[in-house]
Amino acid sequence: MMKVKNVLIVEDDARIATILAKTINKREEYEVIGIASNVTEAIDVIDCFAPELVFLDISLDSSCGLDVIKYIRQEIKENTPTVVMLTAAKDVEVIQKSVASGVFDYILKPISFSRLNQTLQRFADYSNKLETRQAFEQEDVDLFFGLQHGEELRSGAGSDKSEKLSLPKGVDSLTLEKIINAFMHDPATAYTAEVMADSIGISRTTARRYLEYLLSVDRVKADIEYGTVGRPERRYIFI
Known part of the structure; x- marks a missing residue:
């Protein structure tokens, strides 16, 4: 049985944070253990609860989400959380910095539910591979980096094939x-x-x-x- 993954949402819009939490908690593989509205709160939750996955808005009130990533990279030596950027920022520099910081994924607002579920499924598959110590093949790596979703993933909208069929x-x-x-x-x-x-x-x-x-x-x-x-x-x- 797959271990439930603890999730932290760092989002200063309470409505979006609540919707995200409800959507994520509907999946049996995940449990949202905290919602933070700024960098300080996010660091406190990370230190106390060690979430496996962090959904992080880059444009927080009076702070920058990249500071959370900086803290994770410099201060967290074990059980480092995986980060998914979740933001309305679309300019090249912001995306470039996010990619350079090693985030798992980057989802633009307004959020597509099918796109969010693609990310959750990819992380669940990735985590399961690590937990069961299975060898990685190229197709696994391609899946984890979103290279098998074609135009749907590049556009940030639409459903994956299984969702379309259903x-x-x-x-x-x-x-x-x-x-x-x-x-x-x-x-x-x-x-x-x-x-x-x-x-x-x-x-x-x-x-x-x-x-x-x-x-x-x-x-x-x-x-x-x-x-x-x-x-x-x-x-x-x-x-």
Whole structure:
């Protein structure tokens, strides 16, 4: 049985941090053991709980996420955590510094759930290889460095092949990502099918189909609200 990996989220946007924690905790291989909003809090959690994986926002209020990486590289001699950058920063210099610092992955905001799950799966596979002391082949190394995801991984969006195959008829990954990203942009909002349709430019019927799909896989919950004329309407809330 695979050992559960402890995860630290370093993110100063409480809404994003909460969504990340809920998504990560849905996977049996992981447990979020802390959320830090700045470098000092992150270092305290790392020192006290030794997480195996750190999701790190590079642009924290009044501090830089790279300082966390610097501390890990200089001060942590054993059980060094693996770092995934999680940020809206897209300029070349920031990405170059992150790659040079040896991060495991770099995910841009707004976060794609399929992209996040790709990273979680790659790290789980990587950790399992290390724990079972299996020899690494080139295809393993390619997988761990994201070289088998093709255009989907390079674009930072879309689903992996297994996720695409599991989607029901009438639900495509691109439209699904647009709807999920709408929730991610404002997770506190309860969307009706009509509001979601207007938000991303699709028909109300299409929006309802995708929202019902997300309800069926426990990504959203639905409440019924009655309008002024008594007509019930479902409002979908991200969970």
